[in-house]
Amino acid sequence: MLGRTLLVAALVAGTAVQAPSAEAVTRSEIAGASPTAPTLVVSGEGSVYNPAGDPPTWYATAEAYDTGTAAAPTRTVFGGYVDHYDADGASDNGQLVSTDGGQTFATTTRPGYEASARLSDGRVIDAQFIGQTSVSLQRRTLVMRYSTDSGTTFPTTANATLDIAPQSFAATSSNFFPNTVVQVPNGPLLMAGYANLSGGQSALLVQSTNAGGSWTLRSVIAQGSSTRGYSETALALNSDGDLITVSRSSTYDNLWRRMSTDLGTTWTAAPQGIPEFAADSSGNRPFGRINPRLSLLPNGILALVAGRPDNSIALSYDGRGTTWNVRKVYYDNHSTASPQDLNEGSSGNADFAWTESNRAVLLADSCHAVTYQGTHYNKCKWHNAPMSGGTTEFQIMRAMADVLTADTGKIDLSSKARLSGDLGAVAGHDRSGARGAVDGSTELWSGAFEQGGTGTFDLALDRPYTLTRAGLSLALGGTQSATVQTRLDASDPWQDWYSVTNQEGYALRYTSPPARKAQYVRVLTGPASYCPPGVTAPCSMLNEIELYAGDVDSFENDPVNGIPRGYSVDYTVDDQGRGHQGVWVTTSTAGSGSGRALFITDDHAQHLPAVRRTDSSSATRTLEFRFHPVKWRPTGEGSPSSFMFDLLATPVSGQRRTAYHLSVWSDGTVRYYAGNAWHALGSGPALDPSTAVWSTIRVDATATRATVTVNGVTTGSATRADGATSNMTGHQFSASSTADANETFIIDDVFTGNG
Structure with a gap:
């Protein structure tokens, strides 16, 4: 429009x-x-789902996966919501689907989901809470769903075993609550969740080496006690490839972070409250305390969403999560008389998903549907408090976040570059191919691959640019070296611009070499230390590339x-x-x-x-x-x-x-x-x-x-x-x-x- x-x-x-x-x-x-510093801009707040009759609609969820082809890439957002009152049984979530980057959502008859991941073979796995059964004080059976169409449908269901030994559940009726699933390239499938253990409610990290067929305890993320329990836990690989977790605690005093350099086998320190989110001297909480959600964007910025009070997003600009540079409320619907009251208005169960390398859709609910002493309530109405968001109806709300790195001269390589070279597609993976390296995604199979050797990736730009910055994402799950070359005219010899040695990570890594006038760019990719399933070793890959010019305002990073x-x-x-x-x-x-x-x-x-x-x-x-x-x-x-x-x-x-x-x-x-x-x-x-x-x-x-x-x-x-x-x-x-x-x-x- x-x-x-x-x-x-x-x-x-x-x-x-x-x-x-x-x-x-x-x-x-x-x-x-400023064009020279990272920036968070939030816009577009509004309702995307307001069901007739005002049925309970709360606890927003959001997952997103690459869809389409390398030539015509898309990214589908699978939103969701709970449609029963809190503490009043369980049912499949409702689902909302967006095919336009989160601008609009349509309802479906399929259930929503929240604890999912893209497996190394390209399938999507979804860990279900509903349907689990108790085997013993240490074992549960969990339901896993599998999708071969990037999360659209899940025709395959399997029962997986979960063994948390040497820990024990507090009772045979205790459940494991899945929160986040992460597939480590060239590593295990990890899942963070929580359970009521014999020592207290605790956050756990479990692992699978057979695509979710069975799970064992990798470590305890946060051990609960009689004075503090831990529940909802977000999990992500940060820009360095380290594991970061953020957990909710029963005391509502902060969110609790933990870091690991060995994928959660050991931890660098005990769980620590995040300093930037600590309450002020008056007890006001500057950031949400429940249901944290983490994601590393393709541009290397780590984002965190949490709620209660309100619904907020925070960014760690260096992607590590050790420092949170900026935080912002993106949707509030609280009591205007008592803004910090955790029992009024929105539930704070929020979520988000990145839709472009520098953009994300943020979801939240307007009102919490609860069961209290056997009676159903709407927390926007139960005390007749005026609501800051102006609504007392159950709705799913949306905002958009532009998560921007420094520099504004980003060249739209998908439309302004002719691509050639020997890096190409892998059979069975529609998003792979030369165009997959300029599609804005760092999913494993959205890239260009060479099987059997090193690679060459050439870009002929639409005109000469004064190149000032480049970002490369190479082998995910391994190390890889590369050299970037340029030339101004097609007849000129190639000249080295810069090189990277044994680069690793899970997002773009940026370099600002001396400015270079050029219309042609070549990336020479070395052998990768890890080749994904089905890719013949030795292999080489270019997962994603970005180029920036100092003499153009392209508005692509605005x-x-x-x-x-x-x-x-x-x-x-x-x-x-x-x-x-x-x-x-x-x-x-x-x-x-x-x-x-x-x-x-x-x-x-x-x-x-x-x-x-x-x-x-x-x-x-x-x-x-x-x-x-x-x-x-x-x-x-x-x-x-x-x-x-x-x-x-x-x-x-x-x-x-x-x-x-x-x-x-x-x-x-x-x-x-x-x-x-x-x-x-x-x-x-x-x-x-x-x-x-x-x-x-x-x-x-x-x-x-x-x-x-x-x-x-x-x-x-x-x-x-x-x-x-x-x-x-x-x-x-x-x-x-x-x-x-x-x-x-x-x-x-x-x-x-x-x-």
Whole structure:
């Protein structure tokens, strides 16, 4: 959906921008986040499931798996919810499915699930709580389900044995509660869960070496006692390949972390409360205390979700989980009279799943359905407390999180690179192949493989870029070396750019070598120390690659529906108190060939949507961008419709100045403003103004004149709008008029340079 009114596009972590109440028009400028630092931006909060009749709907779950093919990759999100009252028996979860990255969800008749993993052979396993039986004080039988279609259906069910010796269950009626399943590449299948043991309720790590057919105790994650019990436990491999667990405790005083360098055979220290989540001196809890969920995103950032109070996400930017850099509430529905009351509103049983290398969908419930003293209650209603989220109905709520690494020049390799070389597909794995290495996923089988030797992976980019950063994910479950080479012209010899030696890990690892101008990139992959099942050794693989350029704003690593990083936008509150921004990053790119672009729409006669970036001062400046009109203002509705693009001059007394004021008009002409008048460049239209066409516009400016080129053809030269000769300091894009509205444009691939 291209057009919409946007009050404030997104919430940058730690900074909630709110529209002020006003009777007169007020204007301000809002800055996006820094492009040189990692960032969390949360947006898009709303209900995705509100069942008729208000039946119990709570305890949100989310799993996601790669689907589709390497040529047409998709990632399906399998959401879920509990549809009975808490402490009132058990039943299969309901399921919600999203095929558009978590934007929308549809109901299904299949049961939802929450403790699942992709096995090394490509199947998905789901560990069920329902259906387990007791064999002895040390043994249980658990139900395992298996899927061969990436988690869509589970036609195969098997009974698995669980043996927790030398530990013992407190009673034969005690159950094991599965929480998280992780398949270690070239290692065991691990499952974290909890049970009431003879010594207290404890978090356990169990292992399987036969794809879930049987399980044995690997270690006790957190031993319960009479004063503190441990229950729901999240489990993940961090960016270093170490194991991290986060557990809930019965005391609600914190979440408890534990780390292991040998996959949970031993632990580096006793369970420790996470310092960043400790309560303040007044007892306020800054982060949720129950049902923690962990996931390492493909870009190497580790994310954690937990709830009660509220529903929150935290990020560990280095992916290790030893430090949590930022935390943010993404959905709250608590008592406004007592925000820290754990017995009002949302249950806090939240979950999430990554949908792109830098994006995740976050789910939560609005109200907790409980059974208390034999009676069913809705925790949003039982004490008649006003709810902060404005609802007392059972719903599943969703928000989106943009989890962004540093740098904004990410090149969309899936659309802007021709791929070749000898790294390819593996039979039986649809997501493998050359395109699997540029699909944004670090799942094991979403990559390119060479069987029987080393590999070569070539990328021919759509144009030269000043490459400044690269990310590589190589052999998962092993070590592997690689060398990245570049060349500017197809006839040039290859030159080494950088190398990695014995790299290991489970996500992209980034390197920032000296900047290199190049259009062609080659990755020479060495032999991997581990080859996945069915891949002939010796083998080589490229699981994923990312490339970044220092001279382009591609918006691929910017927040969707948010302000692009490094830019500022104008914000207007109209005379009715409504806010207008009109600029955001969009995934509706109108056939641009990339995943994200910059959207500019004018929807109000008191607001001029404008976005600008300030750069270093220079006497010469190059600005190039791709332009697509979505809607021109109809003739007769005010002044002629046009799109404005400016080069900014050196500010005077702190006030912004424009060096070159340029525009594309709805008739396809390009014009410049000087001497208080508009002047046409060239004779006749310079581009096709059709809303079905993209054009490339380039400006090469000196201190006194600017040459404009459209689609490779020089249109003419412009003089300055300000009549000055000062240095240029940035650029701006905007709609045409404050007084006139009803026009929309998309901008992409903004190249800049000093000369």
